[in-house]
Amino acid sequence: xxxxxxxxxxxxxxxxxxxxxxxxxxxxxxxxxxxxxxxxxxxxxxxxxxxxxxxxxxxxxxxxxxxxxxxxxxxxxxxxxxxxxxxxxxxxxxxxxxxxxxxxxxxxxxxxxxxxxxxxxxxxxxxxxxxxxxxxxxxxxxxxxxxxxxxxxxxxxxxxxxxxxxxxxxxxxxxxxxxxxxxxxxxxxxxxxxxxxxxxxxxxxxxxxxxxxxxxxxxxxxxxxxxxxxxxxxxxxxxxxxxxxxxxxxxxxxxxxxxxxxxxxxxxxxxxxxxxxxxxxxxxxxxxxxxxxxxxxxxxxxxxxxxxxxxxxxxxxxxxxxxxxxxxxxxxxxxxxxxxxxxxxxxxxxxxxxxxxxxxxxxxxxxxxxxxxxxxxxx
Numbered sequence: 001x002x003x004x005x006x007x008x009x010x011x012x013x014x015x016x017x018x019x020x021x022x023x024x025x026x027x028x029x030x031x032x033x034x035x036x037x038x039x040x041x042x043x044x045x046x047x048x049x050x051x052x053x054x055x056x057x058x059x060x061x062x063x064x065x066x067x068x069x070x071x072x073x074x075x076x077x078x079x080x081x082x083x084x085x086x087x088x089x090x091x092x093x094x095x096x097x098x099x100x101x102x103x104x105x106x107x108x109x110x111x112x113x114x115x116x117x118x119x120x121x122x123x124x125x126x127x128x129x130x131x132x133x134x135x136x137x138x139x140x141x142x143x144x145x146x147x148x149x150x151x152x153x154x155x156x157x158x159x160x161x162x163x164x165x166x167x168x169x170x171x172x173x174x175x176x177x178x179x180x181x182x183x184x185x186x187x188x189x190x191x192x193x194x195x196x197x198x199x200x201x202x203x204x205x206x207x208x209x210x211x212x213x214x215x216x217x218x219x220x221x222x223x224x225x226x227x228x229x230x231x232x233x234x235x236x237x238x239x240x241x242x243x244x245x246x247x248x249x250x251x252x253x254x255x256x257x258x259x260x261x262x263x264x265x266x267x268x269x270x271x272x273x274x275x276x277x278x279x280x281x282x283x284x285x286x287x288x289x290x291x292x293x294x295x296x297x298x299x300x301x302x303x304x305x306x307x308x309x310x311x312x313x314x315x316x317x318x319x320x321x322x323x324x325x326x327x328x329x330x331x332x333x334x335x336x337x338x339x340x341x342x343x344x345x346x347x348x349x350x351x352x353x354x355x356x357x358x359x360x361x362x363x364x365x366x367x368x369x370x371x372x373x374x375x376x377x378x379x
Contacts, residue, residue, distance in 0.1 A: 005031045006091070006321035009060045011081050012072030013037040013046040016095060016313075019302070020070065021050045023314040028379035029321035030314070036060040057081075061088050068093060068118075070317065075172055079104040082119070086112050091324070093120040093317045096181035098337040100172050102345045105338045112334060118323065120330045121337035123182050124316025126189040127369045128274025129295035134266060135190055135368055142280055144263030146191060149241040152254040153179045157247035159221060163214025166221045174225040175245035176344050179272070183243060184340045185332075186257065186271040187233075193362045194343045196234040201226035201351035204248035231347045236362065243347075274298060275310035296374035318377045319369070331366035339363040 006029060010017055013035050024032050034053040037043040047054035061069060061084050069085035071078055071094035079099040082092045092112065098121045099105040112119040125131065138146070153175060158165040167173055188194070204227060207220040228246035235241070239259070257268040264283055269276025275298035279287040292298040293310070302311035316332030323330040339361065346357035 005029060006317075006324065007031050007033050007065055007067045008070050008317070009033055009055070009063060009066040009068070010035040010046075010052075010070045010072055011037070011057055011060060011085075012074075012077075012095075013039075013042045014072065017046060017072050019311060019313045020072065020317075021046070021052075022302075023312055026312070026379060027314055027318040027321075027377055029318050029325075029377065033066060034060050034063065061085050061090065067091060068317075068320075071095060074167065075177070076100055076167075079108065082108050083111065086115060086117055086119070089115065089117070091118045091320070092334075093320055093332075094122070094337075096122045096337070097177060097344065098334060098341050102338065102342045105334075105341045109334045109338050118320055118330055119334035120316055120320040120332045121334055122313065122316060122332065123185050123272075124313065124319070124332040125182055125271055125274050126186045126366075127297070127315045127319065127331060127374075128310060128312065129292035129298040129371075129374075130269050130274065130276045130278050131186055131189060131271065132369050132374075133278045133290060133292055133295075134268050137266060137278070137280055138190055138259075139368070142264065142282070143259065143261035143266050146237065146239045146259045146261045149187075149239060149257070149259040150254070151183045151187065151241060151243045151257045152252070153183055153245045153256070154249040154252045154254060155247060156250050157208060157227070159208045159210045159212060161212050163212050164216050165208070165210060165212070166216075169208060169221050169227070170224045172225075174227060174229075174348075175247050176229055176231075176347050180243075180245055180344045180347070181337075181340055182271040183245075183257065184343055185336060186268070187235075187241065188336060188339060188363065189365055190259070191235050191237055191239050192365055193236050193339055194233050194359050195236045196356055196358050197231055197343060197346040197350050198356045199229055199231035199347045199351035200354075201229040201348070203227045226348075226351060229347060229351055231350070233343070273309050274312050274315070275300070296371055296378070315374075315377065322377060329366075331369060333366065335363050336366060
């Protein structure tokens with residue numbers, strides 16, 4: 001493909017679509033054309049907000065003037081929408097996870113490859129300056145050979161802010177499937193693939209009280225999937241890392257990600273944001289803090305709910321558009337997303353059975369996104 005701009009149609013017009021549409025004008029290689037949702041009223045409202053064409057889902061997927069379908073549906077619909085788009089000859093970029101199961105994700109990746117189409121997936125936060133600086137520090141041997149590490153995603157759940165959180169607490173949801181992609185994608189970008197997983201799991205409550213404003217406020221949600229999991233990940237590089245994910249924690253002081261090597265230690269900010277402070281210690285010296293706010297995609301830019309957050313969702317899609325012109329793999333690729341999905345599924349299986357799970361298949365780390373290349377993605 002040699003088009004200068006990738007013509008994009010969105011399927012799924014929920015709250016996450018606001019982030020993509022808000023950021024789309026920043027990037028020169030993409031053009032938002034249309035949107036669709038099973039709720040026609042929602043798609044019309046979003047189209048009016050951003051001067052798009054509101055379409056039915058089937059019509060958008062079939063439209064000849066759409067090159068890529070941006071799949072922002074709920075996770076249970078990811079496979080169906082993405083596969084329909086691929087069969088219609090469209091490239092695909094999907095919100096996380098790639099699919100509800102690794103088997104479905106494998107089918108998507110295989111079919112896209114058969115048809116010569118690109119498939120990419122969120123999260124793309126690892127392409128922000130915090131993730132890329134940490135990657136650079138590891139690549140130049142700043143902490144030596146990484147030996148052990150920790151990663152923690154700990155909060156008190158979704159029912160306190162999401163108006164309809166029921167699906168988060170059912171199979172296919174839970175803290176690993178919902179938030180795990182941010183942490184695991186970042187770690188795979190830093191370290192490489194995971195080869196083995198062990199895990200335990202529990203749930204703090206059998207029901208959750210919805211306190212967020214909305215029609216479900218005051219009602220209770222049944223818990224059908226573990227809400228606290230501790231896993232041990234063994235990477236192909238030899239790194240051993242504890243990954244904890246919980247929605248049963250009121251307050252904590254654990255760092256999002258820490259890696260410790262033969263020469264020093266590295267600390268990363270929340271991988272659900274693009275920027276933040278990266279800290280490095282050389283042989284136990286005091287932490288040297290490096291603020292990435294002045295680098296591409298590092299400045300806070302999301303005034304709606306998180307005024308201190310760098311939220312540049314669209315970088316991965318813009319890089320995919322550039323990859324089509326440059327005849328290379330996208331950095332936020334379907335291959336990486338599939339590997340992460342396999343790891344998450346293995347965590348859940350290992351927690352249920354008590355038996356370690358091997359991860360079948362390897363994946364290459366994405367090429368670094370330098371500041372120069374990052375700027376070239378901008379309009």
